[in-house]
Amino acid sequence: QSALTQPPSASGSPGQSVTISCTGTNNDVGGYNFVSWYQHHPDKAPKLIIYEVNKRPSGVPSRFSGSKSGNTASLTVSGLQAEDEADYYCTSYTDTHNFDVVFGGGTKLTVL
Amino acid sequence: QVQRQQWGAGVLKPSETLSLTCAVYGGSSSHYFWTWIRQSPGKGLDWIGEINRSGSTNYNPSLKSRVTISLRTSKNEFALKLSSVTAADTAIYYCAAFDKGAYYFEYWGPGTLITVSP
Numbered sequence: 001q002s003a004l005t006q007p008p009s010a011s012g013s014p015g016q017s018v019t020i021s022c023t024g025t026n027n028d029v030g031g032y033n034f035v036s037w038y039q040h041h042p043d044k045a046p047k048l049i050i051y052e053v054n055k056r057p058s059g060v061p062s063r064f065s066g067s068k069s070g071n072t073a074s075l076t077v078s079g080l081q082a083e084d085e086a087d088y089y090c091t092s093y094t095d096t097h098n099f100d101v102v103f104g105g106g107t108k109l110t111v112l
Numbered sequence: 113q114v115q116r117q118q119w120g121a122g123v124l125k126p127s128e129t130l131s132l133t134c135a136v137y138g139g140s141s142s143h144y145f146w147t148w149i150r151q152s153p154g155k156g157l158d159w160i161g162e163i164n165r166s167g168s169t170n171y172n173p174s175l176k177s178r179v180t181i182s183l184r185t186s187k188n189e190f191a192l193k194l195s196s197v198t199a200a201d202t203a204i205y206y207c208a209a210f211d212k213g214a215y216y217f218e219y220w221g222p223g224t225l226i227t228v229s230p
Contacts, residue, residue, distance in 0.1 A: 002156045036216035045220040046206070052214050089157060093215040099170060100215055105156040 003102035004029065004090055011110040012080045020107045022073040022090035028102055030071035034093035037066060037075045040106075041086045050075060077109070085111045117221065120192075120205075124228050130194040134207030134221050145210040146190045147217065148181060150203040158203075162210060163190055197228045 005023040012018040022029065022037075029035055037050035048057055050066035053073060063078045073092070077084055090104040120132035136146065148160040161171035163181045171179050180193045194201060207221040 032215075034215040038217070038220075043223075045222045046208075046217070047220070048216060048218055051216040057218075091216070098173060099159050099162070100210075100212065101159065103157040103159070 002105035003094070004092060004104035006088075006090060006104040006107045008105070009108045009110065011112055012077075013112045014080050014082065016080050017076060017078045018080060018109060020075045020077075020088055020090075020109065022075070022092075022104045024071050024073075024092055024094075024102070026071060027096045028092040028094040029068065029073050031095065032093045033068070035066065035068060035073040036091050037064075038089045038091070039084075039086050040089060046089065080111050082111050085109055120224055120226070122225055122227060124197050124226065126198050126228060126230060127196055128228075130192070130197050130201065130205075130226055132192045132205055132207075132224055132226075133189050134191070135189045136209070143211070143213075144218070145212055146181075146183075147208045147210045148192045149206045149208055149217075151206070151223075152200070152203040160192065160194075160205075197226075199228050202226060202228045 010018050010020050033053045035053045038046040039049050040046040049060045049064050053068045054066040065076045067074050087106045087108050089106045091101045094102045117135045145162040145164050147162040150158050161179050161181045163169045163183055167183050169181050178195045183190050204223045204225050206223045208217040209219040211218050
C-alpha cells in the first residue's frame with residue numbers, strides 16, 4: 001500500500017482538462033512544498049513533469065500544472081492530447097521515514 | 113543533459129543475487145543522490161536505496177539486509193546487488209538521479225525487468 005493516495009484511474013476527451021489528486025498527511029504533502037509528479041509511458045523511463053508543487057522543468061508543456069491544498073496535491077492536464085495517455089505518479093518529501101520521499105500508487109490517465 | 117543506461121541479468125532463480133548497473137554521463141551529475149527504485153507487477157513504486165558521490169548509502173529498512181549499492185566513480189557507474197531473491201523481487205528496476213535540494217527524481221533510467229522464477 002502506497003503512502004500517498006491517488007485514484008487508480010482518470011479519463012477525459014481530447015481538449016478537456018483532467019485533475020489527478022495525491023493525498024498524504026501533515027508529515028509529507030501537507031507539511032512541505034516538495035511534491036513532484038512523473039509521467040510514465042509503458043516501456044519508457046518515467047519523466048519529471050512537476051516539482052516543488054507547481055514548477056515545470058524546461059521542455060514540459062504549460063498544459064501541465066500542479067497545486068496543493070492542505071494534505072492534497074493535484075496535477076491538472078489541460079487541453080488533453082492523445083500522447084498524455086500514461087501513468088502518473090506523485091511523490092513528496094516526508095519526515096517520517098529514514099528515506100526522503102514517499103510515493104503515490106499511480107493513476108492511469110486515459111484519453112477517450 | 114544527464115544520460116543514463118542500465119543493464120543486468122533479466123531472469124534469476126530463487127536464492128540468486130540480482131545485479132544491476134547504471135551508467136551516468138553528461139551534465140552536472142555530481143550533486144545527485146543515485147537511487148534504485150522498483151515497480152512490481154501491477155503495483156506502485158518502491159524506493160530501494162541511494163548512494164551519493166562520496167559513497168554514503170541509505171537503504172529501505174525492508175530490504176536493508178539484502179541490498180548493497182556501490183559506486184564506480186572512474187566509470188561513472190553505480191550498482192545494485194540484491195541477494196537471496198524470491199518471486200516477490202520480480203519487478204522493473206529503475207535507476208534515477210535524486211535532487212536532495214528539492215526532493216525530486218530529475219532523471220530516470222529506462223528500467224530493467226527482472227524476473228525471479230524457479
